[in-house]
Amino acid sequence: MLIWLMGFLSAVTVICNLGYQKYYRPDLFVQLIQQTSSTPVLIATTHKTYIHTGEMMGVAREIKLANLLQNPLFLLAHQGQDPNTSTIALANTLKKLPRPFDLWLVNFHAPVAEAVKTCVTSDTKSMPSVDGYEYKLYHCQ
Known part of the structure; x- marks a missing residue:
């Protein structure tokens, strides 16, 4: 009986993030997106x-569980040896999307200046940091 009780308590601490914290917090990141963006969103990463x-x-799971955002779009821009492949994929995607929308670059490790030249950057320094997610927000009109 004691073994079952200890196993149950261990499972509860892991499930409720009491004993084993993940290094990333998609729940906090999705709340930030929901509070900040009033237009459709594209979440992109390399x-x-x-x-x-x-x-x-x-992030997608948290959005689905919370049912907060309507039809968010995701882009996994493959990055091989040349980081510009991710930049090209992002630029091609941005050209095809109807505007307005908010672009959230999350852990995006490629040059983006050319790809997002038609979008306005938002001041993310005043926004809270979220463990595991280095992000930049662009408003594309």
Whole structure:
């Protein structure tokens, strides 16, 4: 009986983020997006490994569970040896989307100046930091 009780308490601490904190917090990031963006959103990241996929899956799961955002779009811009492949993928995607929308670059490690030249950057320094998510916000009109 004691083993079952200890197993149950261990499971509760992990599930409720009491004993094992993840290094990233998609729940806080989704709340930030919901509070900041009043237009449709595109969440983009560079994609090198399955870690990047997992981080975006965490964001997508939180959006689905909270049911806060209407039809968010995601872009996993594959990044090989040349970081410009991610920049080109982002630029091509931005050209095709109807405006207005908010672009959230999350852990995006590629040059973006040319891709987002038609969008206005937002001051993210005044916004809270979120563990595991380095982000920039652009308003595309």
